[in-house]
Structures are given as structure tokens and as C-alpha cells.
Amino acid sequence: MTTRTRRVAKFGIAARALAVSGALVWSLAAAGAAQAAQGARSTQLYWGETHLHTTFSTDGYVASPNAIQPEQAYRYARGLPVIHPTVKNRVRIKRPLDFLIVTDHSDYAGLQVMLNRNEPGLLATDTGKRLSELFKTNPGVVAGLTRGVGQITEPQMKAAYRPVAAVTWLETVEAAERNNMPGKFTAFAGWEYSPTPDGRNLHRNVFSSAPAEALRKIVPYSTLDSLRPEDLWAWLQKQSDALKIDFIAIPHNSNMSDGLMFQAVDSDGRPITADYARTRSRWEPAVEVTQLKGTSEAHPELSPNDPFAGFELYNGRFSPAIKPRATKADYARYALMLGLKIEQDVGVNPYKFGLVAGSDIHVGLSSTDEDAFVGATVAASLPEERNRNRTGNNFAVWGLSASGTTAVWAPENTRTGIFGAFKRKEVYGTSGTRIQLRVFGGFAFPAGAAGAPDIARVGYGGGVPMGGDLTNAPAGKAPQLLIRAVKDPIGANLDRVQVVKGWLDAKGETHEKIYNVAWSGGRKLDAAGSLAAVGDTVDLATAKYTNTIGAPQLAVVWKDPDFNPAQRTFYYVRVLEIPTPRQQVFDALALGLSVDEIRKIGVPPSIQERAYSSPIWYTPARRR
Amino acid sequence: MAPPAALLRRILREPLAHFVALGALIFAAYLVTHPTAASDERTIVVDREKILTFLQYRSKAFDQQRFSGVLDTMSPKAVRDLVADYVQEEAMYREAKSLKLDEGDYLARRRLVQQLEFVTQGFVADARPPNDAEVAGYYAAHKSDYAAEPSITFTHVFFDRARHGAETLALARAELARLNAAKVPFTQAPAHGDRPLYDVNYVQRDASAIAADFGAPMAKALLSLTPSADRWQGPFETEYGAELVMVTDIAKGGAPPLDQIRERVRADAAEADKRARVGEAVANIVKSYRVRTEAIQNRPPAPKP
Numbered sequence: 023m024t025t026r027t028r029r030v031a032k033f034g035i036a037a038r039a040l041a042v043s044g045a046l047v048w049s050l051a052a053a054g055a056a057q058a059a060q061g062a063r064s065t066q067l068y069w070g071e072t073h074l075h076t077t078f079s080t081d082g083y084v085a086s087p088n089a090i091q092p093e094q095a096y097r098y099a100r101g102l103p104v105i106h107p108t109v110k111n112r113v114r115i116k117r118p119l120d121f122l123i124v125t126d127h128s129d130y131a132g133l134q135v136m137l138n139r140n141e142p143g144l145l146a147t148d149t150g151k152r153l154s155e156l157f158k159t160n161p162g163v164v165a166g167l168t169r170g171v172g173q174i175t176e177p178q179m180k181a182a183y184r185p186v187a188a189v190t191w192l193e194t195v196e197a198a199e200r201n202n203m204p205g206k207f208t209a210f211a212g213w214e215y216s217p218t219p220d221g222r223n224l225h226r227n228v229f230s231s232a233p234a235e236a237l238r239k240i241v242p243y244s245t246l247d248s249l250r251p252e253d254l255w256a257w258l259q260k261q262s263d264a265l266k267i268d269f270i271a272i273p274h275n276s277n278m279s280d281g282l283m284f285q286a287v288d289s290d291g292r293p294i295t296a297d298y299a300r301t302r303s304r305w306e307p308a309v310e311v312t313q314l315k316g317t318s319e320a321h322p323e324l325s326p327n328d329p330f331a332g333f334e335l336y337n338g339r340f341s342p343a344i345k346p347r348a349t350k351a352d353y354a355r356y357a358l359m360l361g362l363k364i365e366q367d368v369g370v371n372p373y374k375f376g377l378v379a380g381s382d383i384h385v386g387l388s389s390t391d392e393d394a395f396v397g398a399t400v401a402a403s404l405p406e407e408r409n410r411n412r413t414g415n416n417f418a419v420w421g422l423s424a425s426g427t428t429a430v431w432a433p434e435n436t437r438t439g440i441f442g443a444f445k446r447k448e449v450y451g452t453s454g455t456r457i458q459l460r461v462f463g464g465f466a467f468p469a470g471a472a473g474a475p476d477i478a479r480v481g482y483g484g485g486v487p488m489g490g491d492l493t494n495a496p497a498g499k500a501p502q503l504l505i506r507a508v509k510d511p512i513g514a515n516l517d518r519v520q521v522v523k524g525w526l527d528a529k530g531e532t533h534e535k536i537y538n539v540a541w542s543g544g545r546k547l548d549a550a551g552s553l554a555a556v557g558d559t560v561d562l563a564t565a566k567y568t569n570t571i572g573a574p575q576l577a578v579v580w581k582d583p584d585f586n587p588a589q590r591t592f593y594y595v596r597v598l599e600i601p602t603p604r605q606q607v608f609d610a611l612a613l614g615l616s617v618d619e620i621r622k623i624g625v626p627p628s629i630q631e632r633a634y635s636s637p638i639w640y641t642p643a644r645r646r
Numbered sequence: 647m648a649p650p651a652a653l654l655r656r657i658l659r660e661p662l663a664h665f666v667a668l669g670a671l672i673f674a675a676y677l678v679t680h681p682t683a684a685s686d687e688r689t690i691v692v693d694r695e696k697i698l699t700f701l702q703y704r705s706k707a708f709d710q711q712r713f714s715g716v717l718d719t720m721s722p723k724a725v726r727d728l729v730a731d732y733v734q735e736e737a738m739y740r741e742a743k744s745l746k747l748d749e750g751d752y753l754a755r756r757r758l759v760q761q762l763e764f765v766t767q768g769f770v771a772d773a774r775p776p777n778d779a780e781v782a783g784y785y786a787a788h789k790s791d792y793a794a795e796p797s798i799t800f801t802h803v804f805f806d807r808a809r810h811g812a813e814t815l816a817l818a819r820a821e822l823a824r825l826n827a828a829k830v831p832f833t834q835a836p837a838h839g840d841r842p843l844y845d846v847n848y849v850q851r852d853a854s855a856i857a858a859d860f861g862a863p864m865a866k867a868l869l870s871l872t873p874s875a876d877r878w879q880g881p882f883e884t885e886y887g888a889e890l891v892m893v894t895d896i897a898k899g900g901a902p903p904l905d906q907i908r909e910r911v912r913a914d915a916a917e918a919d920k921r922a923r924v925g926e927a928v929a930n931i932v933k934s935y936r937v938r939t940e941a942i943q944n945r946p947p948a949p950k951p
Contacts, residue, residue, distance in 0.1 A: 065841075220705065293910070296794055300852065343705025345712055367910075369794045370852070433841065446844045465833050483837045491849040493799060494832045494875070494894055641849040643799070644895050 064478050065431040065448070065487075067458055068208075068440065070121035071099060071388040072272060072428045073227050073313060073380025075214070077107070078126040078190045080168045082384035083134040084108070084400045085161050090386025091135075092124045092194045096201035096209050098387050107385065108400050115387075116394055117456070117512075121208035121430070121440050124194055125227040125380075128213040128244035130168040130183055132190025134161060141186055149174060149182035180246050188241045199234045204436045213242040215271070217249035221341020223278035224251060227310070227380070228258075231441035232267035239265060250289045252298070255305050270444050272378060274310035276357070277318040278339055281349040284357030284373060286364065294364055299372035308444055309354050309375045311451045311634050313382040313426035314398050319596075319634060320355040321348040328536050329552075330520075330598065334423045334453065334629065338415035358637060359524040359532035362590040365641075366526060376444070376489045376636030377594065379426035379451030384417075390454030393565070395424035395605040405609035413624045420606035420625050425453045429633075431460075431487065447489025447636040455631040456510040461488040461595050463638035465499040472577040477506045488595075489636040494643055500585035501640050505539065506577040507597040507633070514599040515572025517542060517556040517630060521580055525591040539580040542573035542600075558601040560628040562617045565603045567628075572600035588642050595635040601628035690736050692729055700732045763928070770923040776915040782904060784915035789901045792911070795852035796869055796899035800891045801832050802846075803839035803878075807887040818881035818888035825878040825890065832875060832892050843886060850897070860884050869896060 075082040077089035084090075088105040090098070098104045101118030105111070126132075136144050137157040144150040152174065156163050166172050167179060191213070198211040212229030230237060243257045258269045276283035288298050311319050316336025325331045337346040350356035354377060361373030381388050385403060389396040397403035402418035413421045431448045432439040443449055450459055460477055464485025474480045481504050486492060492501055509516050518541040524534045538553045545554050559567045582593070607627050610620045620627055698717060702708050720728070748754045776784065785792070803825070805818045821838065830838065836846050844859045857865035864882045871879055873893045880890040904911065 293913075300795075300854065304855070304858070341705055343701065343713070343716060345716060369797065369850070442843055464836075482841065484834070485836060486846040490845055491847040492833075493847060493849040496831070496833060639849070644850060644897060 065433055068120035068430045068432055068435050069456060070119050070428050070430060071380060072123050072378055073125050073274060073310060073382045074388050075126055075384040076124060076386035078132045078135060079384060080127060080130050080133055080165050092197040095124055095386040096122055096197055100201060100207050108403060116391055119388060120435050123210040123212040123229045125212045125214040127216050128242035129216060129246055133168065134164050136186055136189060141189060143186040147182045149178045153182060191242055192238060195234050195237045208435055208437055208440050211237055215243055215254055217245050218340050219249050221339060221344050222280040222282045223275045223340060224282055225275055226271040226273050228269055228271045230267055230269045231437045236265045236267045252289055255301050258305050270307060271305045272308050272310055273306060274313060275315055275318065276352050277316050277336060279352050280344050281351045284351045284360060286360060294372055296368040296370045299364060299368055299370035302372040303374045307375055307447055308378045308449060310380050311354050311377040312379045312453050314422045315382060316423060318354055320353050323348040324350060324356065325534060334425060358592055359534060362526040363530060363532055366590060376447030376449050377451045377634045378428040378449050381426045390424050390427050392424045392603060392605040393608050398422050405613055408609055409613055420623055424605040427452050427454050448487050450488065450633055450635045452633040453631045455513050455599060457597050457633040458508040459597055459633050459635055460506045461635045462504040463490060463492050463501055465496055465501065467502050467504050467579050471504050472579050486638060488638060490638055492638060492640045495587045500582045502579055502581045503593060504579050505595055508575045514567060514602045515569045515574055516576050517572055517598040517600050518553060519576050520596045522594050522596055523591065525589045527589060540576040540578040556600050558628055560601050560603050562607060562620050562627055565607045565611050567602050591640040592637040594637040597633040599631045601630055603627065604629045690733055692732060697728060697732060766927045767924050770920060770927060776912055776919060781908060781912045781915050785904045785911045792901040792907060794899050797850045797852045797897045798856065798868055798893060799849050799895040800893040801835040803835055803890040804842040805888045806840040809840060814888050815881060818890055822878055822880060822890050832894060868893065
């Protein structure tokens with residue numbers, strides 16, 4: 023690939039010229055490949071929510087007839103109007119989703135809802151009756167009891183809940199069934215497994231591609247069973263064997279794990295073995311990289327050469343005793359790097375995962391648009407509440423992010439279609455914006471590929487999509503990434519496309535490097551490979567920005583200039599938008615705060631929203 | 647939230663917990679030999695050390711330095727609350743002790759047993775690391791613990807039965823001949839066939855991972871092929887259609903030579919040795935007791951043969 027393809031393709035004369043030359047080259051290349059069966063390789067882009075709580079979660083319970091249960095959550099995601107549980111006005115999603123996984127906490131799921139309707143199975147025990155009494159006088163006390171705080175012991179709580187553990191799960195499964203419309207909208211019933219040993223977050227969202235008849239036979243695994251992720255995986259294996267169904271578990275908020283999520287050791291402190299690595303990568307092909315409680319990609323203290331690593335960091339922890347600190351076990355990038363090292367040592371990479379995102383909203387209404395953020399919880403849904411707290415560790419604050427959407431490249435919008443994309447990691451996460459991002463890895467993309475009219479044909483025909491593996495590099499060839507990023511159709515222009523490379527050297531040490539590979543208008547890389555900031559058009563007096571800077575589209579074929587075929591390597595792509603106003607600015611303006619006051623809130627008033635692709639790995643051929 | 651067993655495991659892994667346990671034992675001994683030290687049993691003395699320790703136990707994390715910082719930045723109200731909690735716990739604890747509530751409590755009993763186990767471990771911990779001969783002996787005896795599954799590297803060309811129906815296999819056979827005649831290389835696999843359900847390339851994956859995507863029969867068949875970077879092989883039938891493959895590497899699996907993993911084996915051997923000596927120490931304690939066993943089980947008489 024020459025200098026031409028490394029330059030920016032922008033809508034305009036240059037892009038058209040590129041597109042024309044690309045089309046010519048491609049039609050020639052395609053003629054050769056067309057001999058083969060050359061099937062329907064194209065994939066569609068589907069947008070979804072992988073992390074959403076409803077009133078069935080004990081910490082999302084709303085004592086209101088308008089509380090959002092899974093049924094209403096799916097309907098809202100499909101684009102139907104629903105009633106907001108506290109504000110009680112009619113709300114409708116700005117842009118419907120293509121799929122939704124409802125993920126209520128499996129520990130005591132639906133407990134208050136069942137107490138509220140006097141569920142017979144719950145009232146059959148003495149503890150259940152006591153719970154019911156407590157609930158009637160003070161509904162708030164129940165959430166504390168599920169966390170082991172209060173007058174009913176943990177064993178008593180468990181014993182009372184066990185008989186009704188499946189009740190709201192079955193309702194979730196039925197709601198998913200009613201709202202699942204193959205080809206139009208995919209509804210998954212899922213749950214969140216939420217172990218928090220010593221306040222350190224090890225949470226996972228779990229979902230399955232299985233039909234309702236199989237899902238009715240299980241009761242979601244929870245922390246009532248065990249706090250060890252290994253035990254979750256063993257349970258998944260057991261269900262999978264017994265019912266012939268498949269699951270995916272998505273770890274999230276590693277940023278709040280205080281060094282636990284991505285370690286070199288297992289839950290007992292023993293070094294990771296091939297078995298552990300195989301099991302973990304089997305069940306956990308994707309990790310949530312951003313959501314309302316912050317970003318888990320990387321940390322500026324650990325990546326001092328990445329000026330964009332300090333994006334939407336969250337300093338809250340589940341225990342006030344935990345002081346926020348930056349450890350490599352808390353962020354996805356370093357886990358990907360550690361995975362290369364463990365693979366070298368034991369033969370299997372436990373941290374071979376794609377990157378996705380979810381909102382973690384506890385109101386049942388998926389919402390990641392800065393100008394329409396509903397808040398983390400019902401208590402936090404009102405701007406005046408957020409203004410009262412502003413920053414800090416609770417949920418009613420402006421420090422939380424209107425973040426987390428997953429994009430999926432799949433042949434069709436069905437449960438098997440979406441699930442398959444997660445399995446092969448052909449998925450990516452964004453901070454809520456809908457940047458369209460294609461990434462393919464290969465060794466010989468044709469000249470002009472970045473300008474090809476159908477980039478998917480070139481990419482699928484000559485390489486592997488994001489989430490894939492490269493090996494057997496032809497002599498003298500380095501991996502290329504074919505990348506095309508297009509702005510959110512109703513969103514902001516793009517600032518730049520970056521490749522994040524991680525690798526393992528001969529001494530067994532890991533490294534990272536960030537390359538700016540495509541960018542908008544008129545800027546040049548300096549000697550160190552850095553690029554001037556794109557600018558900022560955000561007007562805090564109106565909460566508006568203009569697309570007078572940035573580019574609607576950036577496309578490039580990038581070739582690794584520092585490739586060493588003997589080193590285990592991964593590449594993922596990060597796409598940055600131009601700055602746009604952050605959610606608190608809309609609240610603040612509505613509340614009548616002045617521009618000066620908005621600047622003093624303690625949260626950046628403008629942010630560069632972004633997309634994170636899943637990685638492509640290069641593995642050297644084994645020495646024999 | 648944490649079940650007591652898991653919590654205990656975590657706490658007991660902390661070196662500080664061992665230290666505290668040992669300290670508690672010494673202190674208990676001191677109390678026994680110096681009864682005046684505990685004479686004012688209705689006075690609760692609260693100082694920085696006690697509150698720091700209390701804070702760490704409550705947070706289930708042990709880091710003196712970190713929690714010193716936490717304590718010093720807490721608001722006066724938070725500190726007052728913490729002290730009040732400590733005083734309440736201490737007062738209730740002393741009352742419970744005076745009522746001898748600890749004697750019938752199984753959890754308290756288990757806790758004491760575990761404390762002694764850790765004290766015992768502390769005594770046997772500092773042995774010399776095993777030498778090369780011992781490591782070799784350990785490796786020979788535990789070789790299967792280090793065995794890897796066979797793994798394989800290949801790319802594939804897929805023919806989708808949903809598209810081609812009964813023609814699928816014939817189509818794959820014809821394509822096999824074409825691929826080999828045209829010497830299509832590994833990296834050009836994606837240009838042929840239909841879009842695969844899962845990955846394009848499978849790099850050093852083991853049999854169970856292959857079986858998950860292609861079914862066990864194909865995984866088994868693949869492992870019996872001879873790797874060749876010049877030859878397409880197949881077709882293999884799967885649940886979804888037919889597959890042609892180019893296999894470039896098969897690793898047989900089994901245990902790697904000792905030289906490659908010597909330090910890992912050394913650590914394991916040291917750990918096993920330590921476990922054995924702890925077991926011995928515990929056995930010696932048990933042996934120092936006379937045991938008289940009386941009837942334990944009530945059973946129906948065994949059926950006559």
C-alpha cells in the first residue's frame with residue numbers, strides 16, 4: 023500500500039477519485055475470485071444494548087405501577103412508547119435498537135416485585151413473612167437485606183428466596199419471546215451475575231441463543247450459589263451439556279475490580295493454567311469496555327503515551343474502603359497484552375476477547391444519547407437530583423456517562439445471527455454514538471481497497487474481520503488493516519482513526535503503541551507520530567456543536583511499520599469523534615445555570631465520543 | 647454478600663491475617679499469664695491502632711498504609727460513627743464471651759481451627775527450594791498435570807448447505823481440485839467459498855475449541871491429517887455444510903520437556919512439599935490425642951448372603 027491509501031479519504035473530490043480507482047481495481051480483483059462459490063458474505067450492522075436492568079433488579083426496583091419490567095424494556099427498545107416510571111410522561115426512544123439483552127441481577131431477582139404482589143411461594147416461609155412485614159413498613163429496607171445488612175441473616179434470606187428464584191426469570195423469558203421478531207428485533211433474556219468480594223467488582227452479564235423452551239429449564243446462576251467466576255463457568259458447561267445450549271458471559275466494570283478482573287492467577291491465587299485459559303476464553307469472548315460507570319479500556323497512568331486514555335474514568339467503588347488506583351488487571355487493553363504472555367507460557371490465551379459496551383441503566387430504558395440521558399436509576403433520573411450531587415460516587419451524579427452501545431456485524435438480525443457474531447467477536451463497542459466501523463486484517467489488500475465501493479467484499483474476500491486471527495505471514499509481508507469509519511448519521515464528524523497495537527517481545531515483556539492512521543483535514547503527523555487536536559466547536563450557551571471540523575468518513579489501509587513476525591501481536595481500532603457537549607450541559611442549561619457555572623461542575627463539558635473495535639490477533643507459526 | 651467460607655478463605659490467605667492470628671495467640675497467652683492486664687474489664691480503650699485494624703477487617707482488605715490514608719481523610723462524623731461501631735462491637739463481644747456464647751458456636755470453632763492451621767503453615771513455610779533432582783522427580787511423578795491438548799492451525803473454505811442443498815458436497819469436491827491446481831495459499835482462503843459461521847483462521851486452537859465450532863467428528867478428523875502449506879484437504883461434512891481445509895501445523899500435545907517449564911514445576915514441587923509437611927504437623931497434633939470411638943451409626947443388620 024502506498025502513501026495514497028495511508029492518506030485520508032474524505033467525502034469530496036479526493037474521496038471520489040479514490041472511490042473510482044478503487045472500484046476499478048476491485049472489479050478486476052473480483053473477476054478472479056468470482057469463479058469460486060463466492061457466497062453471500064456481506065453482513066449488516068445491528069445496534070444493541072447488552073446491559074439493562076429493570077424493576078426486577080433489587081437495586082432497580084420502583085414502587086410504581088409504571089415501573090419498567092422486561093416487557094416494557096423490550097417495547098421501548100423496539101421503538102414503542104412507554105410511560106416513564108416516575109415522571110409519568112410518555113417516552114419513546116430516539117432511535118430504536120436492533121437487539122436487547124435484559125440483564126437483571128440474578129441475586130434475589132424480582133424480590134420486591136414478588137413481595138409487592140404477595141407471591142405465595144415467598145410467603146410460605148417464616149422469613150418470607152417477616153420480609154413481607156418489613157417491606158410493608160419500609161420498602162427500602164429489602165435492598166439492604168439482599169446485601170447482608172440487617173436483621174435477617176444471609177442463610178435465612180437465601181432459604182426464603184430459593185423457592186421463588188425462577189418466578190421473575192420465567193416472566194423475563196416470556197417477555198423476550200413475545201418481543202423477539204426474527205429479522206426485525208432480537209430479544210434475549212439474560213441476567214447479571216454480580217459477585218463483589220470485598221467490594222471488588224467481578225460482574226458478568228450472561229445470555230444465551232437458546233429458545234424459550236430450553237431457557238425455562240434453568241434458574242439463572244447467582245451469587246447465592248458462588249462468588250467464584252470459575253463456578254459460573256462450570257455451571258454454564260453443565261447446562262450446556264444437559265440442554266445442548268450455548269451461553270456467553272460478558273465481564274464488565276473491570277475498572278471497579280480493584281485489581282481482580284484480569285489477573286495472571288485464578289480465584290485461589292494459583293497461576294492460570296491451560297484449562298483455566300481454555301474455559302475462560304470459551305465462555306467470555308467479549309468484554310464490556312464502556313458504560314455509565316466509566317470506561318474500562320485503559321488508564322492514563324498506565325498508558326502515559328496515550329493522550330486519549332483518560333476518557334470517562336469513574337472513581338466510584340462498591341466499598342468506601344477501596345481507594346481508586348490504576349492497576350493493569352482493571353483494564354481491557356492490559357488484559358489483551360497479558361493474554362499474549364499467558365498464551366506463550368501455557369499455550370492458551372485466557373484474554374482473547376472482543377470489545378462491546380452497554381449502558382447498565384437501572385430504569386429499564388436504554389439511553390445513551392447525551393441530550394436524552396435518563397439517568398442511572400429512577401432516583402437519578404431528574405436533573406435537579408443530579409444537580410444536588412453533581413460529582414461523587416453515588417448514582418445521582420453528573421459524573422456518570424451516557425455511554426455504552428454494542429454494534430454487531432451479522433448476516434441477519436436473529437438470535438443465532440447476533441449470538442454468532444459475539445462468538446466470532448465481530449462486534450464492537452461505542453460510547454453511545456453510532457459510528458459505523460469496518461475493520462479487516464490481511465496481508466495483501468488490493469491497491470485502492472480503502473476507496474472500494476463495497477469495502478466488505480474486499481475485506482471478507484481478502485482477509486479476516488475484526489475478532490479474527492492472522493498467522494503464516496507470507497515472507498516479507500506485514501499485517502494490513504483495512505479500516506473504514508463513517509460518522510453517526512445524526513451525530514458528529516470524526517476526528518481520527520487510531521490503531522492500538524500490543525505485543526510480546528522475545529524477553530516475555532509486553533508493549534503497547536498507538537498509531538494515528540487516518541484523520542480529518544489539513545493536519546500532519548509530527549516526528550513522534552502525534553497529531554494536533556481537531557478543535558472544539560461546542561457552544562456551552564446553547565449545548566450545540568457544528569460539523570465544520572472533522573470528516574464524515576475516514577478510510578485507510580494501514581500496514582504495521584514495526585512488524586516482527588516472531589512476536590505475538592494484537593491490533594484494535596479506536597475512532598474518535600470531534601468534541602460534543604456532555605450530558606450534564608443539557609441538564610445545566612435546562613436548570614438555568616450560567617456558562618461559568620457549567621464550567622465549574624467538575625466534569626468535562628465536552629467529550630470526544632468514540633468506537634472501539636474488537637482486536638485482530640497475529641500469532642507466529644509454532645517453532646518445530 | 648460473600649458467603650462466610652469464601653470470605654474466610656480470602657481473609658486467611660492474607661499474610662497479615664496470619665500475623666494477626668499469631669499476635670492474637672501471643673496476646674491470649676499474655677492475658678492468661680498477666681491477669682491484671684485485663685482487670686478493668688468494663689473499660690474499652692479506643693486508639694488509632696485499634697480503629698485502623700477495625701477498619702481493615704470491616705473492609706475485608708488489609709493494607710496498613712492505604713488505610714492510614716483512608717482514616718486520616720475521613721470526615722469527623724465518619725470517624726465518630728466508626729468509633730461508635732467499634733465500641734458497640736467490642737462491648738457486645740465481651741458480653742458474648744462472658745456468657746460463653748463462643749463455646750457452642752461451630753463457626754467460632756472452625757475459625758480457631760483455621761487459625762491454628764495457618765500458624766502451623768507459618769512454621770513449615772521456610773524450607774529450601776527443591777533442587778534439580780527433586781524437581782525432576784516431581785515432574786516424572788506428575789507429568790500428566792502438565793500435559794497440553796493437541797492443537798492445530800488451519801484455514802478453511804466453507805460451503806453452506808442452506809445455499810447449495812444437495813449440491814454442497816459435489817461443489818466442495820470440485821473446488822478442492824481448483825484450489826490445489828491454482829496453488830491458492832493460506833492467506834487467500836477468504837476469497838473462496840461462502841461466509842464461514844465462525845472464524846476464518848484457527849490458530850493453535852485445541853481440539854475442544856475446534857469441536858465447539860465444527861463438531862467432534864471433524865475435529866477428530868482434522869487432527870489425523872498431515873500438515874501441508876501447499877495442499878487443500880477435505881471435504882469434511884459438518885452440521886452446516888462442507889469444509890475444505892489447509893492445515894499448516896499440528897502440535898501433538900502431551901507434557902512439554904522439563905527444561906521448558908522447570909521453574910513452574912519447581913514452584914509446584916515446593917508447594918506440594920509444604921502441603922505434605924503441614925499435613926504431617928497436623929497429623930502429629932492429632933496423634934497426641936487418644937481417641938475412643940463409640941457406636942456412631944445406627945444401621946439395620948446386614949442382609950444375610
